[in-house]
Amino acid sequence: MIAYLEQFVSETTTESEPKLEEEEEEEDENKILLCKQIELQGSIDFHCGACKDFGGLNQSKPLAVIKPVGTEDLVRVIRSVISSSASSSSNLTTVAARGNGHSINGQAMTDENGLVILMREINGQIDIIRRNHSCSNGDVFVDVGGGVLWEDVLLHCYYTSGLAPRSWTDYLGLTVGGTLSNAGISGQAFRYGPQTSNVTELEVVTGKGEIVTCSENQNSELFHGVLGGLGQFGIITRARIPLQPAPHMVRWIRMVYSEFDEFTNDAELLVNRAECDSFDYIEGFVFVNSDDPVNGWSSVPLGSNQLFDRSRIPKSAGPVLYCLEVALHYRNGDDLDTVDKVVSKMIGRLRFIRNLKFESDLSYVEFLLRVKEQEEEAKANGIWDNPHPWLNLLVAKKDIADFDGLVFKKILKDGIGGPMLIYPLLKSKWDTRTSVVLPEGEIFYLVALLRFQLPMVGPSVQDLITQNQEILQCCTKRGFDFKLYLPHYRSDDQWKSHFGKQWSRFVERKTKFDPMAILAPGQKIFSRNN
Ligand code: FAD
Numbered sequence: 140m141i142a143y144l145e146q147f148v149s150e151t152t153t154e155s156e157p158k159l160e161e162e163e164e165e166e167d168e169n170k171i172l173l174c175k176q177i178e179l180q181g182s183i184d185f186h187c188g189a190c191k192d193f194g195g196l197n198q199s200k201p202l203a204v205i206k207p208v209g210t211e212d213l214v215r216v217i218r219s220v221i222s223s224s225a226s227s228s229s230n231l232t233t234v235a236a237r238g239n240g241h242s243i244n245g246q247a248m249t250d251e252n253g254l255v256i257l258m259r260e261i262n263g264q265i266d267i268i269r270r271n272h273s274c275s276n277g278d279v280f281v282d283v284g285g286g287v288l289w290e291d292v293l294l295h296c297y298y299t300s301g302l303a304p305r306s307w308t309d310y311l312g313l314t315v316g317g318t319l320s321n322a323g324i325s326g327q328a329f330r331y332g333p334q335t336s337n338v339t340e341l342e343v344v345t346g347k348g349e350i351v352t353c354s355e356n357q358n359s360e361l362f363h364g365v366l367g368g369l370g371q372f373g374i375i376t377r378a379r380i381p382l383q384p385a386p387h388m389v390r391w392i393r394m395v396y397s398e399f400d401e402f403t404n405d406a407e408l409l410v411n412r413a414e415c416d417s418f419d420y421i422e423g424f425v426f427v428n429s430d431d432p433v434n435g436w437s438s439v440p441l442g443s444n445q446l447f448d449r450s451r452i453p454k455s456a457g458p459v460l461y462c463l464e465v466a467l468h469y470r471n472g473d474d475l476d477t478v479d480k481v482v483s484k485m486i487g488r489l490r491f492i493r494n495l496k497f498e499s500d501l502s503y504v505e506f507l508l509r510v511k512e513q514e515e516e517a518k519a520n521g522i523w524d525n526p527h528p529w530l531n532l533l534v535a536k537k538d539i540a541d542f543d544g545l546v547f548k549k550i551l552k553d554g555i556g557g558p559m560l561i562y563p564l565l566k567s568k569w570d571t572r573t574s575v576v577l578p579e580g581e582i583f584y585l586v587a588l589l590r591f592q593l594p595m596v597g598p599s600v601q602d603l604i605t606q607n608q609e610i611l612q613c614c615t616k617r618g619f620d621f622k623l624y625l626p627h628y629r630s631d632d633q634w635k636s637h638f639g640k641q642w643s644r645f646v647e648r649k650t651k652f653d654p655m656a657i658l659a660p661g662q663k664i665f666s667r668n669n
Contacts, residue, residue: 170203173231177219181208181260190255194243195526196600199661201249202231206260210342210350210376216254217348220657232667233660236374238286238317243529244627246369247317248661256374258286258316264377265295267302279382280339285316285375293507296382303385303503305331309422310510316375320659321625322367322575324564324585326420326466329410332568335366335575338380343373346653350376359572364648367575369626370659371645372652386419386468389506390478391499393439394463394491397453399543401490402461406563407536407582409465409485418485420466425547425559428452428460434554436460441499451494458552461561463491466506475500522556522591528603530588530610535578535620536563542586542621545613550606557591574645576638578620585624627663634664 170185177183183205189198207213216234223231233253240247249255264284271278279302283292290311296302307325308318319341323334331337340354343365351373353362364372396402402423409421427434436447439462452460467485469478486496517523534542539561551559566581577583588610590603598606614621628634635642649656649665656665 173203173219176223177215179205179207179212179215181206181212187255190237190240190248192243192245192247193241193527194245194529195524196243196528196604197245197248199245199248200251201235201253201255202251203254205254205256207256209261210344212261213256213344213374213376214348214350216256217344217346217657220254221348221655224655232657234374234657235659235661236285236316236370238314238320239288239312241313241317242661243527243625246625246627246659246661250660253660258314258374259288261286261376263287263291265292267296267300267382268379280379281382282377282379283315284377285314285319287315289313289315289318290508290511292380293504297385297504300382301385302382304334304337304380305383306334306337307507308334310514311507312511312514315378315380319366319375319378320368320370324624326422326464326562328564328568329421329562330414330417330419330568332570333575335573336568336570338366338378340379341365341375342377343375345373346655346658354379360648361652363570363572364574364652366570366573368648369574369662369664371574371662371664372648372658374658386503387471388469388473389420389501389503390467390469390482391441391501391506392465392467392482392486393441393497394465394486394489395439395452395495396461396463396491397456398490399461399540399547402463403539403563405489405491406463408489409463410563410565410582416485418465419468420464421562422464422560423562424462424464425459425543425551425561426462427552427554428456428458431554433556439495439497441497445497448494451492453492457548459547463489468503517591521594525592525594526600528590528600528607530607531624532586532614533564533578533622533624534584534586534614535580536582536584537580538614538617538619538621539584541617542584542614542619545617546586546610550610550613551588555588555590555603556593556597557589558587560585560587560589574641574648576622576641578622580620587624629663 174183183203185203187204189200191198205216220231220234230252233249235247235249235253235255236258237247237255238258261284265287266282268280268282281296306327308323309325318334341362342352343361344350351358351361406423409417426438429435436449440447467482514523561584563582563584566577626637638645655668
């Protein structure tokens with residue numbers, strides 16, 4: 140299974156011949172017809188430039204970009220595409236919902252006859268729902284629009300009710316619909332599962348142009364299909380997400396290891412501990428055993444006043460070191476001595492290098508928005524808008540030590556200019572009825588290679604893409620059990636191999652909910668049917 144990694148600029152960007160005046164007039168008439176045909180309440184922009192995404196590896200110019208005002212507009216758009224093929228009145232092909240465009244490989248794009256719907260333009264519904272008003276412990280949920288950013292969900296819920304969702308992503312500038320179409324993974328997933336395991340109801344506009352409310356008990360095939368469904372079965376317009384009381388504060392801790400097996404044993408020990416005995420957040424990362432200012436020792440401390448004492452690193456250490464990153468929630472007014480004691484007890488038997496432990500206390504909101512600060516810095520120095528050939532994998536526990544030996548210790552021993560995340564997840568916290576596919580076994584690891592590069596400095600984007608291919612080829616050659624997270628393939632065979640036993644279920648769901656293959660063409664799984 141070798142991933143198809145797109146060329147730096149995709150073939151969709153080829154120059155077209157200049158148009159004759161009559162052709163332009165005819166085109167304008169068609170556009171006017173199209174506007175009438177769709178009867179949008181929102182607006183349609185035919186003069187949009189090419190769409191790009193966070194990856195910056197692809198761009199494509201759709202026929203038009205739609206700014207919808209509500210769910211009904213989505214229905215109108217999809218029905219117009221369906222009827223355009225029946226009447227041949229226009230040549231509309233596909234519809235791509237665009238969340239915040241934070242995909243890497245053009246997943247939210249469409250071709251030159253497709254329409255891109257800007258989901259963030261729909262009014263950002265965020266309503267807290269209390270199921271049982273008379274009971275203070277009644278279940279509480281938030282109903283949130285598919286185009287709403289997770290950071291807005293956090294701020295609204297926390298500041299209006301002191302409540303918050305349970306499962307997050309590391310970075311919250313992503314839309315609810317965008318992450319639920321993939322999985323939504325962060326350091327809470329070991330306990331609560333990914334975001335796809337933390338939603339009780341969805342409203343979806345299917346590829347047939349129908350608005351459907353679905354849940355575990357109502358239209359469950361659509362519900363499970365859409366979760367992790369890569370946008371293939373419907374556009375998520377509303378999600379109901381359970382809330383719980385939010386802590387006020389977080390003790391954020393990093394502990395350094397020189398040996399991979401000690402790092403993974405401790406990480407697995409923590410994710411398997413009972414809730415009352417473990418941290419509230421568990422992740423980890425690999426860094427370079429050197430003074431490299433970006434990839435090395437200085438990337439570990441949690442504040443400019445903390446120093447990394449390199450003399451503590453054992454002589455036997457290899458080219459890379461490992462950092463277990465954990466967090467403990469607490470409330471304002473909790474005795475800090477008690478917090479210290481709880482932490483000491485929990486880390487007492489861990490085998491990290493003593494004196495290579497870093498701590499910081501910060502508010503819960505600051506903790507969840509920790510990447511936003513880095514985003515602002517990265518925007519200022521140009522690395523946020525530069526291309527990001529990221530690679531995200533889910534690797535089975537049985538292969539993770541060999542993966543470390545071959546990939547981290549060899550191919551990536553000098554780092555990647557950004558975080559190299561690695562942490563264990565538990566399959567029992569994932570709902571196998573959703574469309575997400577996972578490696579075998581209860582424990583598997585998220586590996587995220589989040590490459591950042593200064594403009595015009597370091598290896599070319601093509602070299603980085605080649606390095607990603609080398610990693611995937613190495614995993615395939617060794618027979619590792621792994622899946623791409625946020626997958627991107629081009630051929631049927633690669634998609635079939637990705638989904639494995641679940642391919643036929645995925646195809647059946649497509650036939651049922653988007654039979655003409657109108658939705659999310661940028662995933663390149665199905666071709667448009669007439
Ligand atoms: P887009 O990129 O706009 O869309 C992604 C796909 O979903 C497209 O196919 C699109 O058509 C479809 N889609 C979008 N909205 C909808 C909708 N409402 N209904 C149905 N389909 C829809 N992921 C994690 O799991 N954990 C992380 O910690 C994490 N951190 C990240 C940090 C950064 C800086 C970036 C760039 C990405 C990160 N991701 C993370 C990956 C992220 O979850 C995915 O890229 C996700 O798709 C981005 O969401 P988006 O809203 O930008 O979606």
